[in-house]
Amino acid sequence: MYKIRCLFYSSVILFLIAGCNQGQNKNDTGYPVSSGFILSESEIPDFEKDLDHRGLIEAWGDRQEESLRTGEHIYNNICFNCHGNHEQEGSLPTAFKFWKDTFKVGGDPFSMYQTLTRGYGSMPPQTNLTPVEKYDIIHYIRETFLKEKNPSQYIEIDSAYLASIPSGGTLGPAPKEFKPWAEMDYGNFLINTYELVGLDAAPRERSSGPSPLPDENYINANFAYKGIAVRLDKGEGGIAAGNAWMMFDHDLMRVAGAWTGEGFIDWEAILFNGRHNISPRTVGDLHFENKVEPGWANPKTGSFEDPRFIARDKRKFGPLPNDWAHYQGLYQYGDRVILSYTVGNAKVLETFGLESLDNSPIFTRTLNVSPSEMKLKMRVAPVGTAVSMVGDGAVLKEERGHWVLEVQPSLSAKVKLLIGKSGTKGLDLYAKRSAPPESLEPFTKGGAARYPQRLKTTILMGESEGPFQVDVMNPPFDSPWKNQFRLSGIDFFKDPNEGVVCTTDGDVWHVRGFIDKLGALSWQRIASGLFQPLGIKVINGSIFVTCRDQLVRLHDMNGDGETDFYESFNNDHQVTDHFHEFAMGLQTDKEGNFYYAKSARHARQALVPQHGTLIKVSKDGKNSEIIATGFRAANGVCINPDGTFIVTDQEGHWNPMNRINWVKKGGFYGNMFGYNPPADSTDSGMEQPLVWVERDRDQSPSELLWVESKKWGPLNGKLLNLSYGYGKVFVVPFEKIGDQVQGGVFELPIPRFSTGIMRGRFNPGDGQLYVCGLSAWGSTQPQLGGLYRIRATGKPMHIPVGIHVFKDGIELTFTDRLDAKSVQDLNNFTVKTWDLLRSRKYGSAHHNIQTLEVSKVVLDKDRKTVKLIIPNIQPTWVMEIKFDLKNEKGESVTGLIQNTIHRLGENSIL
Incomplete structure (x- = not known):
């Protein structure tokens, strides 16, 4: 409900421990003067400068229960992720423990408020909390943790204290519910990991205890790990504004289920409402569902027995073998989604729809199946579900507790399946008057643009006098689709005035105006609905995007610039429900092979081989292999001139500090919670990093890149490291002694960016560095996302x-x-x-x-x-x-x- 970002990427002392000293100097606004604040006084909203702190604290007495209840809600739903409580450790063991730790600096309410408002050290400013909400959570922490369990840190509020703090003329804006993740128009499909549940679902099982946390018993849970959720009812606002949905699981080529209701999902996820150790659940009425088993039988044997990899917790993960079934991608035509996949040597196009029988929803699956050398069988729904069929080339049968669609060898099929909730009457009669199945081929040619607008933004040119200038190239935060613009990747086309950026919320944008003299950018939304994109690369005009479920190639079929076909270029890697296993970065080598990093589970042992690895995908997308292992939170990839790699990693379990790794093929990089780690857990059993990066320098390093620009003078050919945690850029001097690379980091003389910095590319047109970033998991920086140009001025650097x-x-x-x-x-x-x-x-x-x-x-x-x-x-x-x-x-x-x-x-x- 509230937007506090607890950090998980690296071990920082989080919430409130770096509060302002109660007795330090104050200016005429009453705010302490300190160089440690993240936000300067000029960046604080005007209402903060005339805030009645005394009145807000005194109001606790009149609204005691309401204040504590609101504070508890904020803490338990968001802050608990990192901090935990006196009974259960949070996901960041080093986060401040209010029930026993000692405040390093001011712990009185007013000082705690300053830390929340302006940020201090590793504590990000909480710009989306109102003054009342900030004081409510302070009240809850004081009364729940400090007063009884940590009394030495509990500062009494008396008349003398109240007289010492400002008494202004405003209480600030009224609190309001803030759910940007639920208000965004994602388009009519959104790929994610989902759990499908009905109206009377049992509470989630969430394990706790010392690390590694035990695995929950999810063997019977209906997770679509690579779930394509599709909105079926008509209307604006995209999938989040719908009332009826169907879920396709492209690992198993099955429909996982269909549901209706007033809400799409519960938005419980790290990149939605900020919750850790959780995946979103469907909300509403689940009309039917299929188990986590293959949707199509093995065309060679007719068996539905699942042959996939079995993890330690007995669940199975990953796609079916390619010769059994293979997901090829999806077409977008207006609001319609057409899935493309193969079963054996048969090609299948499928779309979903919604009809009505006596005011009850009837879900439809329209399939066009090309002739196959073998008989094909597809599970539709469990027996007891109302199922009927319209069309030719296939028959419906009951088999082992399921309705099964059967297609005979050498025959094509064009059918529409009608599926209603158990107990639906008259479906066979209704089928006789339902429209016949459509030919889906015409919908694969591209339709009218869904996002025809080209949004404009102004470039704010830097005016500093040092060796670097920073130009702010903000995205259109007021877009009609309410995008959050948490930018996670950037690359340029052959025309260096044009490029693409991706966002972790699922969008890809074509941006124009990078190097012309107009001082403005044009933004065209060309793709949406992708699963947490965190890397992008343009190759010969084709756009490739790293998503959590697949490596995607975007195709514009009709020349309007918008994506009509989302090709699954490679979907080999396995995905589980764990929140932490992001797919990071995207680079290519000289031969055209692709590379990205896959993070491991947080505070848990790996379930699948890809957890915590560097992955190579062949140039044609047909094969993939693991290059190196033992990473924890590998935020991006850099390919070195000698063909080796650099992968950063974040402080955590088995990582005493952040590390920048010069990666060798086959190397193990220290995370013993990774899949099948070596027996030797000592330091000598792992490859050593180029440098251990202390949290004071950078709490979360992201991607490295080589300077490729003569305009950068003495830095040309040097190595840079981007900082997600602190919004900085570092140069990385290094040397090689024997086979060991070692070196250090030095911060470039550039002010902190207002967002964490994730990715960067040098533009071949102007020779300058363009960086983009986001604040979603744990940057100290307050802005959700941003795009910047860093220009070297030619002045002395002394670096x-x-x-x-x-x-x-x-x-x-x-x-x-x-x-x-x-x-x-x-x-x-x-x-x-x-x-x-x-x-x-x-x-x-x-x-x-x-x-x-x-x-x-x-x-x-x-x-x-x-x-x-x-x-x-x-x-x-x-x-x-x-x-x-x-x-x-x-x-x-x-x-x-x-x-x-x-x-x-x-x-x-x-």
């Missing part, structure tokens, strides 16, 4: 781009010349190191913290290379090198490199 470790020191190479006197002052450098402890626990504290002596510093003749002589240098998990120098003009050059040392060089630094 360390080279790092080399010797047996007695470390060498840093900067992009620009430095002042020799400042470099030679040992006080201008601080070098610290510490170790991490990798275990099944979430994250790691710092161990063996040391400050290393820098005995001498030498500036090389190029005046860019700095040699730090460190007598006690040793391999270390984490090193931080702080410097406070000057350039040759006497201007300040400060910064911090965070790096990892696996091996020392054999030579001396001097």
